[in-house]
Amino acid sequence: MSEVPNELHFTAEHEWVAGTEDPNIYRIGITDFAQSALGDIVYIQLPKKGLQVSTGVICGEIESTKSVSEIYSPLTGEVVRVNESLEAAPERINSDSYGAGWIAEIKITGPLPELMSAEKYRQITA
Amino acid sequence: MAKDYATSDKFSVMKSPLYDWHRAVSAKMADFGGWEMPIEYPKGVNGFSGGTLSEHYAVRERVGIFDVSHLGKISVSGAGAKDFVNTMVTNDLAKIAAGSAQYNLFCNHDGGVIDDLIIYEFSEDKIFIIPNAANCEQVFLDLAGKAPSQIVVKNIHQDYAVFAIQGPDSRRVIAKLGLELDLGYMEFTKIALPSFPEFGEIIICRTGYTGEFGYELLPEWDSAEKLWQVLVNEISEFDGRVCGLGARDTLRTEMGYPLHGHELSLEISPVQASVNWAVVYEKDDFVGKRALEKEKQVGPKQISRALKCEDRGIPRAGMKVLNLEGEVIGQVTSGTFSPTLKVGIALALLKPEYKVSGKVQIDVRGRLSNATIVKAPFIPSRVR
Numbered sequence: 001m002s003e004v005p006n007e008l009h010f011t012a013e014h015e016w017v018a019g020t021e022d023p024n025i026y027r028i029g030i031t032d033f034a035q036s037a038l039g040d041i042v043y044i045q046l047p048k049k050g051l052q053v054s055t056g057v058i059c060g061e062i063e064s065t066k067s068v069s070e071i072y073s074p075l076t077g078e079v080v081r082v083n084e085s086l087e088a089a090p091e092r093i094n095s096d097s098y099g100a101g102w103i104a105e106i107k108i109t110g111p112l113p114e115l116m117s118a119e120k121y122r123q124i125t126a
Numbered sequence: 127m128a129k130d131y132a133t134s135d136k137f138s139v140m141k142s143p144l145y146d147w148h149r150a151v152s153a154k155m156a157d158f159g160g161w162e163m164p165i166e167y168p169k170g171v172n173g174f175s176g177g178t179l180s181e182h183y184a185v186r187e188r189v190g191i192f193d194v195s196h197l198g199k200i201s202v203s204g205a206g207a208k209d210f211v212n213t214m215v216t217n218d219l220a221k222i223a224a225g226s227a228q229y230n231l232f233c234n235h236d237g238g239v240i241d242d243l244i245i246y247e248f249s250e251d252k253i254f255i256i257p258n259a260a261n262c263e264q265v266f267l268d269l270a271g272k273a274p275s276q277i278v279v280k281n282i283h284q285d286y287a288v289f290a291i292q293g294p295d296s297r298r299v300i301a302k303l304g305l306e307l308d309l310g311y312m313e314f315t316k317i318a319l320p321s322f323p324e325f326g327e328i329i330i331c332r333t334g335y336t337g338e339f340g341y342e343l344l345p346e347w348d349s350a351e352k353l354w355q356v357l358v359n360e361i362s363e364f365d366g367r368v369c370g371l372g373a374r375d376t377l378r379t380e381m382g383y384p385l386h387g388h389e390l391s392l393e394i395s396p397v398q399a400s401v402n403w404a405v406v407y408e409k410d411d412f413v414g415k416r417a418l419e420k421e422k423q424v425g426p427k428q429i430s431r432a433l434k435c436e437d438r439g440i441p442r443a444g445m446k447v448l449n450l451e452g453e454v455i456g457q458v459t460s461g462t463f464s465p466t467l468k469v470g471i472a473l474a475l476l477k478p479e480y481k482v483s484g485k486v487q488i489d490v491r492g493r494l495s496n497a498t499i500v501k502a503p504f505i506p507s508r509v510r
Binding site: 039042043063064066068 | 154166168169177178179180372375376438440442462465491
């Protein structure tokens with residue numbers, strides 16, 4: 001069973017969204033289910049800092065030993081921080097997808113899109 | 127993220143005798159030539175610390191065991207079996223004797239490769255063949271269709287399981303089974319285990335597909351799970367890993383070994399692939415000989431080369447290869463991240479004028495990755 005923390009929100013593309021101290025800034029990453037399905041992650045192309053993104057657009061790539069997957073922005077806004085440590089240590093996404101494996105922080109412009117609760121996400125990945 | 131996940135429930139047909147074991151330990155499963163087989167084992171579930179990288183490193187540094195029971199098995203027996211099989215394959219079985227195995231290509235008359243296979247000689251009248259899972263039926267039908275009446279060809283795909291024990295500690299694992307084997311590379315024996323006579327006789331060959339010292343074991347289908355459990359227990363002493371076909375692919379790609387359907391196919395002849403060494407043109411007639419001789423004389427239109435990336439791109443099968451002027455000169459047939467070298471590596475079919483140490487570019491989803499043509503293998507072989 002994959003881990004699904006109660007305090008996070010989720011997308012159907014297996015990304016998570018967490019609030020930060022700044023009410024307009026949200027941290028994003030991929031879920032434990034996603035990292036497990038991908039297998040050993042060996043490369044990440046991070047979104048660029050300053051990039052304007054909107055919900056559902058491709059903003060990066062994650063590559064494992066066996067395949068590549070795109071990162072879809074779960075939010076609309078501006079990328080204000082990226083987890084550059086992943087470039088040298090992408091395996092952090094495998095070992096700690098909700099912590100040290102976070103991918104980016106986005107400052108939202110406009111309302112939050114509709115996201116899944118932990119309970120709902122558990123149902124679709126059960 | 128939703129797209130590329132390997133799922134296990136579609137198209138599944140054939141199952142290894144270890145299928146239930148793989149499922150019980152939560153291996154990630156996928157279809158291989160019509161067989162549902164393990165890709166990799168989990169990290170941190172049921173005491174496993176698997177995953178393709180961990181499994182790969184275990185084989186390079188210590189030992190790993192693989193279930194490759196999907197591989198085909200064909201027996202050819204009767205007076206003159208060896209001579210008959212020798213007319214159907216490109217290498218020369220006259221170079222081996224009873225108790226040895228040999229790598230071979232099984233071609234059609236146009237020189238296209240129906241399959242690549244390992245041929246075991248038990249005697250001049252008894253030959254055992256290991257083709258790829260997906261091609262076993264075709265190889266069987268071709269052999270059965272051409273065999274003279276005194277020779278019996280049988281498709282015995284489910285008579286034996288196949289386990290590979292690979293890595294520098296594999297010799298010690300074999301010793302722990304109570305066996306003192308002094309087999310040279312590609313030599314085999316058929317022997318019962320002193321501690322487990324009830325498993326019956328097991329074919330053990332000094333071969334593999336990883337580039338490391340190792341063995342392939344063929345127990346009878348019905349003894350397979352019990353033998354597997356013994357091996358799983360024994361490798362723990364060496365910090366070994368149970369390995370899936372994901373690691374098998376990264377290991378063989380680092381060695382530049384061809385995989386049928388990628389580096390060899392009906393359209394990719396041995397002259398183009400890196401296996402021309404397994405074609406003995408001096409041999410009396412064999413299927414495909416004239417076409418291959420002609421292609422060798424004229425020169426192949428493309429040649430398989432090994433490419434090593436110089437930046438962070440990871441090549442994948444089907445990607446285009448370009449020269450520095452931006453012209454397409456070929457395409458990737460297999461590509462992966464090399465866990466040993468920690469860069470992308472590829473096998474690619476290129477126009478013949480592009481040679482070792484030349485610089486090329488690979489189109490990785492619209493980004494050009496710089497690569498150098500190198501001599502395979504990417505890392506030194508340690509099979510002997």
